[in-house]
Ligand SMILES: Cc1cc2nc3c(=O)[nH]c(=O)nc-3n(C[C@H](O)[C@H](O)[C@H](O)COP(=O)(O)OP(=O)(O)OC[C@H]3O[C@@H](n4cnc5c(N)ncnc54)[C@H](O)[C@@H]3O)c2cc1C
Ligand code: SF4
C-alpha cells in the first residue's frame with residue numbers, strides 16, 4: 001500500500017544532544033535507512049514534522065547545513081511533544097516526515113547582500129541559511145546577521161557564529177532585551193539594530209524569522225532601509241498538523257503556511273486575506 | 278465505442294465578469310450517456326443486489342432527521358419524506374477518529390480502509406461537496422492517501438431533488454444541477470426512477486441487476502426545486518473582500534457560541550488534527566488517528582506560548598464564511614459552499630450565512 005502512504009514517519013536515531021540554553025536543546029538525527037536520507041533533501045527554511053510515537057508530532061525547521069549526512073533541529077521546550085523530546089537520550093528514535101513547504105530563496109538571491117534578523121527560537125532556519133551561504137561564500141555579497149533574545153542566557157549557537165564570521169564579510173550583531181553586568185554587547189530590540197545598518201537597499205534582501213510581533217516591526221524597519229517588499233522574506237509560524245496542505249490548521253486566509261510557505265515575501269503577506277501578525 | 282473528447286466550458290465568476298477557460302477533457306472510452314428506468318418497487322431489490330457485493334449506505338430516518346447508515350441485511354429502505362441527511366456523507370470518506378498509522382514494538386505501517394461501499398441517496402449539492410473534498414484532499418500536489426483509498430472504493434448513487442428543504446439555497450450556488458461525479462444518478466419520475474449512468478463502475482452495478490432496468494432515453498429537464506433562501510453570487514468574492522474588516526463579522530460574533538456545529542455539519546469542511554493514542558496496556562504499541570477539527574474553535578490556531586492567531590470569534594466566523602464563499606472559488610475554481618443549508622439548520626444561535634451575505638451586499642454594494 002506504499003503508494004498512498006501519507007503520514008508514515010521515517011526513522012531517525014538521536015546521535016547527539018547539545019544543551020544550547022535553558023529550555024533549548026539541539027538534536028542531531030541520523031536516518032536509519034539510507035534511502036530515507038537521500039529522499040530528505042531540504043532547503044534552509046523548509047520544515048518537517050517530527051514525531052514521538054505515542055506522544056505526537058511537532059513542526060521544526062532544520063538548523064543544520066543542508067549538505068550534511070545528518071539533520072539537526074533546535075527545540076524549545078514548550079509543551080507536550082517538546083518536553084517528551086527533552087527526555088530523550090542518545091540512541092532514541094524520532095520519526096520524521098518531510099521536508100515540506102517553501103524555504104528561503106537562496107539560489108534566487110545569489111549575488112545580493114543579505115540582512116538576516118533572527119529572534120529567539122526563530123534562529124534555526126536562518127542558521128541553516130547561514131551555513132549554506134557561508135559555505136558558498138563567493139555567491140553572496142555582504143551579510144549582516146542581527147540576532148536578538150530576551151536575556152543573555154538565552155543566546156544560542158555562539159560557536160557557529162564564530163565560524164560564520166570567519167567566512168569573511170559577515171557582520172554579526174547580537175542584542176539582548178535585558179542586559180546584565182557581564183554583557184558588553186547591545187541591549188534592546190533587534191529593530192533598533194536593524195535601523196542602524198548602512199546598506200545599499202537595491203542590492204540587498206532581508207530574511208527573518210521570530211515571533212509575529214517582531215516580524216511585523218522587522219519588516220517595517222527593512223522597508224524603512226529601502227528594501228523592496230518583494231525582497232523581504234519572512235518565515236511564518238502557524239499551528240501545524242498534517243504539513244501537506246490538508247488539515248487547514250496553518251491557514252492564513254486562503255494560503256497554507258505548510259505548503260505555500262512557511263517563507264513568504266512581505267509583498268505576499270500584504271495580499272493575504274487575514275491578519276498576518 | 279470511441280475515445281470521447283469534450284470541450285468543456287468552465288465559467289468562473291458571473292454574467293458580467295465572465296472568465297472562460299476552455300479545457301480539453303478526455304472522457305475515456307465512453308459513448309454518449311446511457312439511460313435506464315428502474316421501477317420504484319424494484320429499488321429495494323436493486324439495492325439488495327448491490328449489498329451482496331459491497332456495503333451499502335442509505336438514508337435512514339432516526340428521530341427527526343435522516344442520516345447515512347449502513348443498510349443491514351433484510352432492512353427495508355424507506356426514503357419517504359427524505360430531503361437530505363442531517364450530517365453529510367463526508368463521514369464515510371473521512372470518518373472522525375479513523376486510524377491512519379499503527380505501530381508496535383518493531384513495526385509501523387499506515388492502515389487503509391479498502392472496503393467496497395456504495396452510497397445511495399446523495400443529493401446533487403452533496404455530490405458537488407464531494408467534488409470539493411476531492412480537490413482539497415487529492416489536489417494541490419499532495420494526496421491524502423486515506424481519503425483516496427475510501428473514495429476510490431466508494432460508488433455514488435446520487436438522487437435528484439424534487440423539493441428544496443427549509444434552508445436550501447443550491448439554486449444560488451448552481452449546485453442543484455449535476456452533470457458529473459456520480460456513478461449512477463437517479464431521478465424520480467412517477468412510479469419510476471430515471472437512471473443516468475455516469476461511470477463504468479455505475480454501469481457494472483446496472484449489469485449486476487440488469488433484469489430490473491429498462492433502457493431509456495434522456496429525460497427532459499426536471500422541475501425547479503424551489504429554494505426559499507438565496508445568495509446573490511454575482512461577483513461575490515470581490516464584494517466580500519470589501520467587507521474583510523467589516524463590523525458585520527463582529528456583530529454576528531456577538532451571537533455565535535463558538536460551538537462548531539456549523540463546521541461539523543458542513544459537507545465541505547475537512548479540517549482535522551492528528552492524535553497519537555498509545556495502547557495503555559503496552560505503551561510500545563499504539564495508533565495515530567485523524568480527528569475532525571473545526572476552525573470555529575479557539576484552540577484551532579493556538580501555538581506555543583499560547584499565541585492564538587484567531588483569538589476573536591469574529592475572525593473565526595470570517596475564516597469560515599470566506600473559505601466557503603471566496604477562497605474556494607479563487608483556489609479551486611469552485612465555491613466551497615454548496616448551499617445545503619446545514620450550517621443554518623444546526624446553528625442554535627440562528628446564524629444564517631444567506632442573511633449575513635445579504636448584509637454584506639447591502640452595505641458594500643453590487644461590486
Ligand atoms: C514552520 C515552523 C517551524 C518551527 N521551527 C521551530 C524550531 O526550529 N524550534 C522550535 O523550538 N520550535 C519551532 N516551531 C514551533 C514548534 O512547532 C512548536 O513549539 C511545537 O509544535 C510545540 O509542540 P508541543 O507538542 O511541545 O506543544 P503543545 O503541547 O502543542 O503546546 C504548545 C503550546 O500551546 C499551548 N497550549 C496547548 N494546549 C493548551 C491548552 N489545552 N490550554 C492552554 N494552552 C495550551 C501552550 O501555550 C503550549 O506552550 C516551528 C513551528 C513552525 C510552524
Ligand atoms: S453553529 Fe452557529 S453558534 Fe455554533 S459556531 Fe457555528 S455560527 Fe457559531
Ligand code: SF4
Nearest residue numbers: 543614615617618620
Ligand atoms: S457553508 Fe453551510 S450551506 Fe454552505 S455547504 Fe457548508 S453547511 Fe452547506
Ligand code: FES
Nearest residue numbers: 242243247248258
Ligand atoms: S499543517 Fe495541515 S494544512 Fe498546513
